[in-house]
Amino acid sequence: MNLFKYFRDVVVDELEQMAAAGGLPSRLDTSRVAVEPPRERTHGDLSTNAAMVLAKPAGMKPRDLAAALAARLEKNAEVTGVEVAGPGFINLRLAPAVWYARVDEILRAGTAYGDSDLGQGLAVNVEYVSANPTGPLTVGHARGAVVGDALAALLAKVGFKVTKEYYINDAGGQVDTLARSAYLRYREALGEEIGEIPEGLYPGDYLKDVGAALAARDGDRWVGEAEAVWLPEVRRFTIDAMMDLVRADLEFLGVHQDVFSSERALVEAGGVEEVQRTLEGRGLLYTGVLEPPKGKTPEDWEPRPQLLFKATLFGDDIDRALKKSDGSWTYFAGDLAYHLDKFRRGFPLMINVWGADHGGYIKRLTAGVKALTEGRGELDVKICQLVNLKRGGELVKMSKRSGAFVTLREVIEEVGKDVVRFIMLTRKNDAALDFDLVEVTEQSRDNPVFYVQYCHARCRSILRHAATETPGISLDAVALAGADLNRLTDSGELDLIKFLAEWPRLLESAAEAHEPHRVAFYLYDLAAAFHGQWNKGNDNADLRFLLPDDVGLTAARLAMVQAVAFVIASGLEVFGVTPVEELR
Template structure:
């Protein structure tokens, strides 16, 4: 249950009552009405802007409307106090039983606690990773993979029907370069001295593996053959091989895609022609000459007629070319077709997760998506900034296999999948991330992975001890929900934990709407902090310990509380794709 949504709906009902009583006009627009935690906890448990946003259409001063609402709210048995703050905000304090009921809700729902119907099973396509199949995944790809995967899980928890998609960029110049680089390594595998890798080809050691595998499959079949014959064979073999590596690496990271879409297959099927014809039929394509790009000198610029999309009609800075000088399609044309294809597959809510170097591409792609779908589809692009890999504050050395970067597999093998996934979500996606191999495995409160996992492990440790202290007692979630007398929970720290857990359903919905899965990591850190505060208080005050000898009733109530904490932590970690630990060893 989302207590904030409950009160939001109830306040709307109170406004209907006031309208029925003739105190305010009927039919006021309450779309902007919110109920949320106050900015300062000292101001109460819930705060609503109802009087502020409805005062003018209601024809009353904000505080006068707030007084009418407060009078209604004070009659509720679950409201301990209702006060007007500032120009007309209404702050509420709820009774302790409301928060105790939230604990019972957690125990009843289990890790499904926080699930929402917000999305109404609306289809949403989340496309992420989508690295060019020209080499192994690197750490920055890992950040996009974790972000996209956690966002997909978050949207599912919020009630959306999610498709996880990888777009294979297997058309264009970069895969031809891959084919030529593979052919060179193929000849090397057959014993030829290839010397220095020529400029413009991929130098990574990983291509030796590809060349060797091709030589084992085809022998000397391509030696002496024309490029028109060996290039497609080398290119296709390399793409297939590297895509298998990518899928294996994603599997190690815990990422499973629902769909792999091929750019080449899309082009071959005529999807680009179809998309551009649709734009042309709407008068959105013309032949024209663009102004020189900023920073170009006149002698660097050759104005020429180009086939252009009217991107500026949809918020872009300039109109965009759809064809190259040789008449072939630009990458942009292919991407228009791809997003049109997603729309035709039923995805009008599209989310793309890209690397930071694609920032200049966002406006044109959003403009094109709006245009090609006639405004029916929306595209949200989330850019993931760089990951700085360090060890004890010093940059790590390059991977021998990759030659120019540290592979994602290297990172996972060094610290483990769960650490990688958690740390990748400890910053907003649009902020750079420092990943220190030493610090991310450090057992200290400064390490968010350890801090959250330690809270879960401590909860599980107490429950194991309880099973010994209360032999034969049923300590399952369902039994605790039914049996525990939660009225025995009355300390400030216990109520703080209950209130924090009550905000989890709201967090799920707000993070899903904002497409910000990092909020889950922040929330879990706050919940762990509240739990550790109670644990530490119990070390000094024995009356606050979880297992109280001679008082089974309070013991069971506190076991219900920490079972709920462990459950909410597990629920949040599931969104992040992280396994909660039962115990931590140094």
């Protein structure tokens, strides 16, 4: 359970009783009352701002209100110390039994510790990757893939009903270009000399396989035909092949999405016309001419009338085009159809994970979602900044179009999927990330993957050793919960347990903020606390985990060790990273 929420309820309860007793005005708004771990550990276990938040509405001085509330909290059996500090904080110290109960709870729950019903089963759609199906995935895509995947797992863990989705951009000009590129490779596969790949087409070698496969299936039936004849089928064939490639890459990364939505299918089903009708019905469309961008007019800019959506009414800077000047739909129009479709499929909350280069697109889509759902649908777009792939400090170039790029597959082959996944989550999504192929495999404290995995491996190692060192102790987690945890009296042990107790709260706050990277930092800090306790055993043999002469204390410590292992594993589970049993 979330201990902090639990004690928040306790505090609010007391406030209500004070109100009932006439000590406070009734119906005070307690929504801003918070119970948190104090920043300064020495201040106690829990801290509440209740008195400061309520002083004004209650017409009291913060310290007076704090004193009155403190007097009530002091009577709580789970509270061993209460003090009013600073401008009116109330600091609480909790009975050791409260902490030991957390160990018991963890051992019984296993990696399910921290699961909650915060989300109340609300349906959330997390859309991520959605790379254009024009080639293999790069390391840049991987960041979005991992962030989206971890965010989805995080939300599921705290009780949301999550659907993971990929939007296939299989309509529009880029896939036509792709098809033309594949067509060249097809002719090449049939023995034709094609020379250099012309500028503007996709040069990558991966299209050779596609061309060969098409030649093997269809022979020369497309040769010499007009583009209009072969394009639809070549395009379809190539997109399928590219999506197979993308799915294989995602599989290699351990990403499994539930739904793959096709832009083309949506458009062909008339989704865009429906958007047009809907917006038209609300008077949100008009044909007009946009102003040139302020301060920087493109050289080929010319005024042209287009079908426009009144995005400015919903927070965007300018109105946005639904149709190109040739009358065909814009990408935006299709995307609106897609999001209306998602909303209608039952997702009031939609989260999109995008690359940094799409940042300028957020406002118009959020505006569009507001307009189409009449404010009932919420869209949150997470932007992933660039990944700088490095090797020993040197930047490794990657470019999807140059042909000479580093693919995600190559990186995974070199360092492993777990390393890629973890590292991608060690920075908040809107900050750039350095990914150094050398550093991420180093076995040192400044490599968070190693440090966290080492913590888990060390826990498991201790438990393996226990089997021979203290054979009388059952290592089953629930059996360990039966140990006399009162024996855990060292300050480092209690601090460790207190840190474990923050896990449910950390999960909830990370989920609410849509920030999975917080889990990485928590795991690193937990690992540091655990390694620190292990190290104390170096100086003081009494603090070692395995004490063959004291089976009772050993059992209690093993319970704690297993609890640490569970929480680490629980966090790695959210990340889709396999906790290791040992390091080599």
